[in-house]
Amino acid sequence: MLRIEDLHVEVDGREVLSGVDLEVPAGHTCVLFGPNGSGKSTLLHTIMGFGQYEVTKGRILFLGRDVTHLPIHERARMGMGIMLQRPPNIVGLRLNDLVVAAGDGHLDTEETAKALNMDRFLERDINVGFSGGEIKRSELLQLSMQEPCFFLLDEPESGVDMESIDLVGRKIHSMLYDKKGCGWEKGDRSKSALVITHTGKVLDYIDADCAYVIRGGRIMCSGRPRDILRDIQERGYGECIKCRMVKL
């Protein structure tokens, strides 16, 4: 589904990713752990193609195609969808207009919004005055309409209260396990995802297949998500990486 080879990325002339190698096989969900400032969000934004991130070396392969320099909307149209942690406010533009534009018309906007408790927000300006939980639900609403086959989720559980976490988690589950085919199947799943998580909370809702730990702009280790999360929780990132590297 997604393969990243020796990816180097600069932001404002400073190297943030220094040779990332990573793979998300079709039908798999992989999580990305890493301390603050390790380059997690940069990696997700670069995969989506945001302009601030300059790829200086390496490449991104999506569905077997080199998309390293493809415009954002073409990646989106190939089936890539992102949930941002801090999306911009757009004064004057109603959420409804974007949600409708993101879909292909076969889903009912009102119904989809209701399921996310967002129907009251459709007439509101996008993200203007939204709380943390509302922003997450707005992002998920947009993604639900967009129906990507490959999800990039940037800390879906951050800044969300306990009650909303359940709603957000269940929604992510239903999107990832949606039966709509993407041309490949892995058991009962056809969607793939790369999910950033700090707390691992989202693992309660998705059946993740693989995990990567990124630090200093490099993937330091990979393994089974629960094992890695336990190591990080018990011993911190530094120790986790050290011991896993020995095992490797």
Added chain:
Amino acid sequence: MRRRAEEALKRKGAFGRDYDLDEFEPGSSEGDTYETLEDITPEQKQTMMNVGVLPSAEERSGSLVYVDNAVVHQSSADQGMELLPTLDAMERYDWLSDYSWRAVPVDKDKYTARAYLEGANGYFIRVKAGRKVEFPVQTCMMIDTEKRTQHTHNIIIVEEGASLDIITGCATSSHANESLHLGMSEIYVLDGGSLSFSMIHNWGEKTGVRPRTGVELGKEASFVNNYVIMKPAGSVQSYPTCQLNGEGAAAKFNSIAISHPGSEIDLGSQVIMNAPHSAAEILSRSITLGGEMIARGRLVGNAPDIRAHLECRSLIMSEEGRTLAIPELEAMYPDVEMTHEAAVGKIAREQVEYLMARGLDEDEAVGMIVRGFLEGSIRGLPESLRQEIDDAVSMANLGN
């Protein structure tokens, strides 16, 4: 009055480029009249339609078309409302002299003086007390002859508890580019009345436009003014003054403008709150594509317990051009709540990319943001204005 006007003939306008009135002949005040708007010439019909005036007059309570300086059509379909050429109304009603040239003084500047001295005709609209007119009245001011001045004197009176919507289209036909429009409008909304006044413009690239508008509101009266100019124009300078004279009166001025290369667009409005508990809002949304754009706004709190807000936002979408926002607040009492915001800049790249990540290409993303910017924050715009903005955004190809 005549002497005052004559003395003002050399008085320059407070803002905007000065026009030498001697360079323009007054446009003709004679013209063929038409029984229905469908009989009007095809070219004029097209010019009207481009500014939201419907030849079918469907869902309109009345229509009046003014070409150069002649009323060529008038019709009214509502018993509770009168729609007449101003000069006819002046002849019919002695009391009209109490309103004529009151909200707009004849000696304000050379443009008001010229309109007065030329004996400007125009439209008179009166809505009788308590009458809620269901459909909008449409009027069209069209300049059809090159190198001419069009002067109009419009008087609108919405009596106690009555309500009315007006849609006005102002345009020059294709063969009347270098001409001058001097449109005088006096608007009186009496106690408890309400008026919504929407204007769409389509001038020539060299047309000079110097409207002068005065508005007076009584107790609990409300007034909404929507000014939309999306197409290239020569030099437009407009600065209506609204006096809130009755307790609880409320006025709202919305302007939405695009300044194309070569255009000078100077739009402002001022609201003077003379009565307690009155409220005013001025919202301006503009874009320069290379022309000059000036957004003025002035709010004056002349009474206690008033509320007023002014908001100018402008996008710069070209390396050329200039934008100037001039918000002013003036208060004479401590118990006032008056605020303003002004913002000038380009579209945030982050916003464009956000929409692109949802599958929109760059042009679609920019168009959507611009449409939202222009019309999204202004609730309750009439459909024809919304359409005008949508068309302009699509045509301007703003993503490039």
